[in-house]
Amino acid sequence: MISMKGKIRLKLSGKVLTAPFASFSILAVFFIFLFIFTQGLPLFNQISPFDFLFNLTWRPTATPPSFGVIPLILGSLLVTSLALLISVPLGLLGAVYLAEIANPKIRELLKPAIEVLSGIPSVVYGFFGLMVLVPLVQNTFGLPTGETALTGGIILAIMILPTILSISEDAISSVPVDYKEASLALGATKWRTIRSVTIPAAASGITAGIILGLGRAIGETIAVMMVTGGAPIIPTSIFSPVRTLTQTIAAEMGETVFGSTHYSALFAIGIVLFIMTLILNSAAIRLIKRKNGERR
Numbered sequence: 422m423i424s425m426k427g428k429i430r431l432k433l434s435g436k437v438l439t440a441p442f443a444s445f446s447i448l449a450v451f452f453i454f455l456f457i458f459t460q461g462l463p464l465f466n467q468i469s470p471f472d473f474l475f476n477l478t479w480r481p482t483a484t485p486p487s488f489g490v491i492p493l494i495l496g497s498l499l500v501t502s503l504a505l506l507i508s509v510p511l512g513l514l515g516a517v518y519l520a521e522i523a524n525p526k527i528r529e530l531l532k533p534a535i536e537v538l539s540g541i542p543s544v545v546y547g548f549f550g551l552m553v554l555v556p557l558v559q560n561t562f563g564l565p566t567g568e569t570a571l572t573g574g575i576i577l578a579i580m581i582l583p584t585i586l587s588i589s590e591d592a593i594s595s596v597p598v599d600y601k602e603a604s605l606a607l608g609a610t611k612w613r614t615i616r617s618v619t620i621p622a623a624a625s626g627i628t629a630g631i632i633l634g635l636g637r638a639i640g641e642t643i644a645v646m647m648v649t650g651g652a653p654i655i656p657t658s659i660f661s662p663v664r665t666l667t668q669t670i671a672a673e674m675g676e677t678v679f680g681s682t683h684y685s686a687l688f689a690i691g692i693v694l695f696i697m698t699l700i701l702n703s704a705a706i707r708l709i710k711r712k713n714g715e716r717r
Contacts, residue, residue, distance in 0.1 A: 457695065460688035461691060461692045464682060465689075467685070473686070475491060476490075478492070479493060480653075481686060482683075490689075490690060491655065492653050492654050493653060493690065495656055497667070499570045499656050499659070500574050500577060500638075502574070503571060503573070503575070504578040504581060505635065505638070508577075508582045508585055508634060511578075511582060512582050512585030512631075513627065517619075519590045532590070535586055538583040543643045546644045547646070551647045551648055554567070554648060555568055555648055568648055568649055568651075570656055570658075570661055570662075572648045572649065573649040573663065573665075577638045577644070584630060584633050584634045585630045587630070588626060588633065591626065593623045593626075596623050597622075601619060604618045632705040635701060636698065636701075636702075639667075642665075642668060643671070645667070645668055649662060649663050649665070650664075651668060670691065
């Protein structure tokens with residue numbers, strides 16, 4: 422048996438080994454954010470933050486140029502919302518099936534296959550969307566082009582579905598068997614137990630899976646760029662061509678002059694993405710803590 426002194430030494434050695442790696446990760450993230458802010462904030466020496474945040478047009482090469490980020494924010498939110506509306510119900514239903522209903526042999530076959538899907542490169546999804554989904558959406562709805570927000574939402578839903586499904590399945594499988602047996606012993610059906618006991622007990626894990634999927638959806642670039650049309654306009658419907666924040670950075674950074682107003686504006690978009698991600702993550706963490714508190 423390990424003595425108390427030995428346990429203390431092991432604990433201290435573990436801290437000594439892990440602390441530098443944790444500190445390096447924090448410092449790396451800090452310097453990335455510092456770089457983005459130092460490159461983006463000079464924009465506001467040229468235009469006001471109000472014009473950047475509330476101007477309705479993005480035309481950086483026009484005379485005079487316009488750097489309104491509203492169309493890009495709305496495009497990102499629309500595509501991401503469509504992706505979540507499609508992927509969250511499907512992911513939750515798939516997780517329930519794998520964890521509670523599927524035969525163990527089927528689960529062992531499907532779970533690795535689903536996890537492999539999350540590792541497929543984005544450009545492959547984008548190529549699939551361009552060659553299959555774009556013509557399908559165009560012909561189905563009689564549109565002049567199939568490169569729309571809806572197409573972007575569908576391809577993003579396909580991309581984030583494996584993440585949501587896999588993490589949700591792990592959360593549902595981790596619910597103690599005692600909870601389910603107690604519910605069944607009280608006369609509840611299996612479906613009632615899943616709906617009223619299992620899913621609420623796994624809510625924090627399911628929420629975590631949705632957050633990870635949301636993070637990938639907001640940050641996705643190449644696949645969205647290939648199927649949404651790339652029009653920096655305010656979308657009027659799900660069939661409008663759109664341009665997202667990340668798509669704008671990727672499409673325009675290569676043609677900007679270093680240190681120009683346009684260059685700073687693209688980094689300012691990065692600041693907007695950072696703030697949006699921070700707000701969403703903070704809200705999600707509060708939600709998880711509240712649900713965990715309710716369970717206690």
